[in-house]
Amino acid sequence: xxxxxxxxxxxxxxxxxxxxxxxxxxxxxxxxxxxxxxxxxxxxxxxxxxxxxxxxxxxxxxxxxxxxxxxxxxxxxxxxxxxxxxxxxxxxxxxxxxxxxxxxxxxxxxxxxxxxxxxxxxxxxxxxxxxxxxxxxxxxxxxxxxxxxxxxxxxxxxxxxxxxxxxxxxxxxxxxxxxxxxxxxxxxxxxxxxxxxxxxxxxxxxxxxxxxxxxxxxxxxxxxxxxxxxxxxxxxxxxxxxxxxxxxxxxxxxxxxxxxxxxxxxxxxxxxxxxxxxxxxxxxxxx
Numbered sequence: 585x586x587x588x589x590x591x592x593x594x595x596x597x598x599x600x601x602x603x604x605x606x607x608x609x610x611x612x613x614x615x616x617x618x619x620x621x622x623x624x625x626x627x628x629x630x631x632x633x634x635x636x637x638x639x640x641x642x643x644x645x646x647x648x649x650x651x652x653x654x655x656x657x658x659x660x661x662x663x664x665x666x667x668x669x670x671x672x673x674x675x676x677x678x679x680x681x682x683x684x685x686x687x688x689x690x691x692x693x694x695x696x697x698x699x700x701x702x703x704x705x706x707x708x709x710x711x712x713x714x715x716x717x718x719x720x721x722x723x724x725x726x727x728x729x730x731x732x733x734x735x736x737x738x739x740x741x742x743x744x745x746x747x748x749x750x751x752x753x754x755x756x757x758x759x760x761x762x763x764x765x766x767x768x769x770x771x772x773x774x775x776x777x778x779x780x781x782x783x784x785x786x787x788x789x790x791x792x793x794x795x796x797x798x799x800x801x802x803x804x805x806x807x808x809x810x811x812x813x814x815x816x817x818x819x820x821x822x823x824x825x826x827x828x829x830x831x832x833x834x835x836x837x838x839x840x841x842x843x844x845x846x847x848x849x850x851x852x853x854x855x856x857x858x859x860x861x862x863x864x865x866x867x868x869x870x871x
Contacts, residue, residue, distance in 0.1 A: 596642035606844075642675055707733060708734070732787070748764040817841060
């Protein structure tokens with residue numbers, strides 16, 4: 585039987601640290617690396633990141649959009665990169681941000697989470713903004729397959745604030761809650777299953793590393809047993825110290841996502857940067 589995603593993630597973080605390395609082949613980075621602006625350039629870029637991260641980081645996160653822009657050849661490159669990462673023992677989190685209803689969402693789930701799919705990942709990012717309930721089949725299917733999902737909850741882009749801090753019409757427990765908190769509440773119920781015995785569950789949420797959780801109403805209690813993907817470290821301004829400053833007692837469940845701050849070191853310098861970043865994160869977690 586496949587080991588639950590949360591258990592695999594916990595083991596990987598404890599062994600290698602919380603750094604999640606983004607595989608984001610921006611056009612400017614391809615130029616900086618001397619790679620062609622085509623699918624072969626993407627493949628070379630992604631495989632170089634995998635080689636640098638293997639044995640030094642727990643998770644890699646390919647940004648699907650940068651591969652999509654080259655159509656079928658881009659997806660073929662993405663398939664090769666993700667397969668190489670999984671073969672190297674890395675946990676692969678596909679940053680696809682898919683979200684829909686019914687059979688369409690089932691199709692997305694099959695593409696990214698089904699064993700044997702060409703795009704098979706260990707986990708995928710999904711959007712709840714067609715209603716968290718629309719994700720129920722995806723969440724339960726991920727659990728059965730030993731996969732994980734990370735649901736967008738409180739993102740750091742300023743355009744999201746008005747929506748995510750708005751208060752919902754219904755009231756839980758007699759208290760108002762924000763949309764972001766409602767999303768977390770409605771998707772993390774899976775993690776409370778006795779099957780996970782209080783350990784890290786398979787259903788994660790995305791909370792920006794620069795987000796004030798008090799403002800969006802997401803407290804420590806609601807995140808118990810929940811993996812958190814936290815973009816915003818490195819080039820976007822969050823530092824290693826923010827891992828504990830922002831996430832407090834749940835910091836050990838957080839994946840600190842960095843991309844440009846690592847990728848800018850180039851193929852010859854990434855491995856050293858990854859090791860240094862992870863050492864710093866581990867130092868912060870130890871206090």
